[in-house]
Amino acid sequence: MFLQKLKDIKAFVLDIDGVLTDGTVHVTETGEQLRRFHVRDGYAMQRAVRNGYLICVISGGKSASVLGRLNGLGITDIYLGVDKKIDVYQNFLKQRRLSPEEVMYMGDDIPDIPPMKACGLPVCPSDAVEEVKAVSAYISPKAGGTGCVRDVIEKVLKIQKKWFDSEPSAQDDTITSA
Template sequence: MFLQKLKEISTFIFDVDGVLTNGDILATDSGEFLRTFNIKDGYALQLAVKKGYQVCIISGGSGAAMQKRFDGLGIKHVHLGVSDKVKVYEDFLHQHQITDDEVLYMGDDIPDYKVMKRVGLPTCPADAVEEIKSISMYISPQKGGRTAVRDVIEKVLRVQEKWFDENPSAADSGK
C-alpha cells in the first residue's frame, strides 16, 4: 500500500519549523529569528520543482529569509504566518485542481494534525510529536532539518523513476 501511495503523489506540502529546520530558533537582539536549513533537503526540493511536482510550504512561522530561501529553490507556493493550515490547504488544492490522494504532507506538531488527517500520504520526521507519529503512514528515520524532507522526496521520485538529474548544478541547492 505504501509503495502504491508513493506512485500517486504529484504534490509535496511541508511545514517549516521542525520539518525543514530542526525546530531551533535563534533570537537576535534586533528581534530577528534565525533558522538553519539543510542543503540536501534544498537539492531535493528544487529537483522536485524541476521535475514538475507541485511544492507548497505552509508554516506558522515567517520571515524574509525564509521567503528568500524558498524563492531560490523555485518554490512558488509559499504561505508563511499561517494560523489556519486547513484553509490554506483547501484553497491550494482547489486552485490547482489537486485531490487529497495526490498529496504528501510532512508535519511534526499539533498545528499539522488536521491537514495530515486529510492527505493521501501523511509523513513526519523521526523527532515529531507522538500525536503526529500516530497518524503518519511513514516516519522518516531522519530528524527535522536533517534530511527528512529529502528522504520523502527521494522515495517518491525514485518510485516514479524521476530521481536522477542528468544536468545537476552545484548551485541548485544553495540558493
C-alpha cells in the same frame, strides 16, 4: 501500501519549523529570527520543482529570510503566519486542481494534524510529536532539519523514475542568501 501511494504523488506540502528546520529559532539582539536549513532538503526540493512537482509550504511562523530561501529554491506556494493550516491546505488543492491522494503532507506538531488527516499520504520526521506520528503513514528515520524532506521527496522521485540525473548541475547545490 506506503510505496504504492508514492506513485500517485504530484505535490508536497511541508511545514517549516520542525520539518525543514530542526525547530530551533535563534533570535538576535535586533529581534531577527534565524533558522537553519539542510542543503540536501533544498537539493531535493529543487529536483522536485524541476520535475514538475508542486511544493507548498505552510507555516505559522513569519520570516523574510525564510521566504527568500524558499523562493530561491523555486517554490512559489508559500504561506506564512497561518493559524489554520487546513484552510490553506484545502485552498491549495482547489487552486492547483489536486485530489488529496496526490498530496504528501509532512508535519511535526499538533497544528499539522488536520491537513495530515485530509491528505493522501501523511508523513513526519523521526522527532515529531507522538500525536503526529500516530496519524502518519511513514515516519522518516531523519529528524526535522536533518534531511527528512530529502528522504521523502527522493522516495517519490525514485518510485516515479524521476530522481537520477546522469549529468547533475552544480547549480543544484546553490544556496541562496536566505
